[in-house]
Amino acid sequence: MRKSYIVNSFLLLFILFISAGLFSCNTSKKVKYFQNIPDSGQLKAIAKAEYVPLKIQSDDILTVVVQTIDPQSTLVINSANLPTATTGSILSASNATLSPANTQIGSGYLVDKEGFISVPILGRIKLAGLTTTAAADTVKSVASKYFKEPVATVRFANFRVNITGEVLKPGVYVLPNEKVSVLDAIALAGDLTIFGKRDNVLLIRENEDGTKTPYRFNLKKTDVMTSPYFYLHQNDMIYVEPGPGKVSATDASQARYYTLIGSLLSVLIVLFTRK
Template identity: 30%
Template sequence: MPILKFISERFRANLTFIFYLSLFGSTACVSNKKLVYLNDEELSPEEVKTYQTKDLETYRLQPNDVLSIEVLSPDPQAAEIFNGQGQKSNNLGFREAEASFYLTGFSLNEKGEISLPFVGAIKVAGNTIEQAQDLIQKSVDQYLKNSTVIAKLVSFNITILGEVRMPGRYTIFHSKATIFHGIGLAGDLTINGSRNVKIIRQTPEGNEVFYVDLRDSELLGKRQYYLQPNDILYIQPIGAVTSRSNLSLLTVFFAGISTLVLVLNYLQ
């Protein structure tokens, strides 16, 4: 069957060409410029460059945030009425204390209020931590003189997904944590990770989505350099890596096609 033989040979030749073309594309090298953080080719080792950071975007409390509130007073027994159970986590280990804060801390309800023992509901949503602390202080002063209120946000959590060594959810104890702090907690990006990081940020108006290019040294002077509570960082795989991950699938596909060619040859 000469026609069948001709089709088989042409098909096999085209198949070989496509296979090697796919193999070349899947093993393409990644440029070093696509991997280096804060790349600044104009900066020499002898120079020092200062980046003026813009004003940090102040975080404002939202429902479901958790506060640690401590009331101090010359009369510890009187202050204990306001502290409730929240301060019993001081002698616990790190992980136990973190979990305890969620159980004994003061969580903002859907109305943006906390319920402080003896005082009652105080609306703090929409305020900064400092402003919320002042509001709580004024409420406590009505019942306890010469007191000092210390309020802290204990629900500063971020989630890091994708091409990092240890993806997961992390708690940050730093009011000015940067994107590199977060990436450091996750063990750094893998070599397969895109340096153009997608960030999903929760705001009272809804979820914002934007990208931060870790290769751009000008990032050090931008507001996006800093993390906010509840940020989600997603690191996508770079294109060449995606192609390589599909190589095994291509191999299976071409193996099946090769079997078909053998069958055609057998039928000749």
């Protein structure tokens, strides 16, 4: 009789372990990205999203550098790009890692409401509506009136993205270049937590007229890589909504092990009490 009971107990343990394995597979399916890519066999190429160079807008801050044979001649222009103290989570352009809260970032030239920047010696230059490449050509053209064979570069100094919700490192990130995808931004924020809804990531984009356009991504499918919203604009906000498991558990992995431990303890208690 006792032997039969022990056999039944081990059978119960086996069923519990199988159930835990199924639970694990289900959890893996919930957090896995790009589930429409097969695990084996010949993989197809994914169409690329079209990248449209960003246009300069009012309230953007630009780094404007003019270089000539004599560096001292353009020092007054370039000095406006010297770093100033700031606070918050800032991405370092040199090593693409997060630097401490108190950081130095460039000051730059503010694009006013009329679309102009005011540069010493060069005066007011309208750059709104241009890409940074076209803006550099415009600055070079104006600088040629004052300097011999100048070279000009224009970059965004305040290309920032707000990443919030169920990510490991929420915050405002200043990015080192213009061509940044939603996947890049999520990676910078440390990826989604176990509770983040991967099939419903919200992007809110501010338009030139001040209105905002929402768009939702499904990170479980590769369609995100072909979306016209795949590449970010300055001041985009990414919000990762929490899933239903956020309320009932603090960690899906811990919950799985707690279930196993509780089941084992229950079986052991039954075995000892039946002796």
